Amino acid sequence: MKIATIIFVFLYLVFNTNASPVAKTPTANTKKVCLWDHWVIYIFNHIKDPIHVRVKSEDDDLGDHTLALNQNENFSFCENFLLTTMFYADFKWKGKTALFVLFDKNVWPHCGKGSLKKSRVCLWIVRDDGFYVAGEWAPFPDGWTKMYDWS
Numbered sequence: 001m002k003i004a005t006i007i008f009v010f011l012y013l014v015f016n017t018n019a020s021p022v023a024k025t026p027t028a029n030t031k032k033v034c035l036w037d038h039w040v041i042y043i044f045n046h047i048k049d050p051i052h053v054r055v056k057s058e059d060d061d062l063g064d065h066t067l068a069l070n071q072n073e074n075f076s077f078c079e080n081f082l083l084t085t086m087f088y089a090d091f092k093w094k095g096k097t098a099l100f101v102l103f104d105k106n107v108w109p110h111c112g113k114g115s116l117k118k119s120r121v122c123l124w125i126v127r128d129d130g131f132y133v134a135g136e137w138a139p140f141p142d143g144w145t146k147m148y149d150w151s
């Protein structure tokens, strides 16, 4: 095979692998093999009313979900070849809304480090005073960084 063919096949496989649909419910301790990191994102509702969440990326629309108090939405994916994977989310709570980037390069530093066996985790909590991120569980507010407000 020509070198160009080999490179083409390699790139084709890499891109195709990463275009696979997002797994919506990560099973604990199941880390997928990725070219770069495997990520798991959790969004927890800490508001006593139900909220609406809709997560999207360029390729995926995870749909409109209602989260009651302490319920979460979670999904996992492989970081893409160019490290440009981006998810954003649209939130609704009574008359308030928020729309922001849930995952991209700027969010990485707030997330967990992961390891050979563990996926990298980003935890979001939704509170009545805004949106907070952390890399591991800790009682609020220790280790949580406020990222956005409701509007």
Ligand SMILES: *[C@@H]1O[C@H](CO)[C@@H](O)[C@H](O)[C@H]1NC(C)=O
Binding pocket: 024, 025, 026, 072, 073, 074
């Ligand atoms: C992930 O979300 C599903 C609902 O899509 C839920 O049933 C499950 O409990 C969540 N996982 C964890 C670890 O909370």
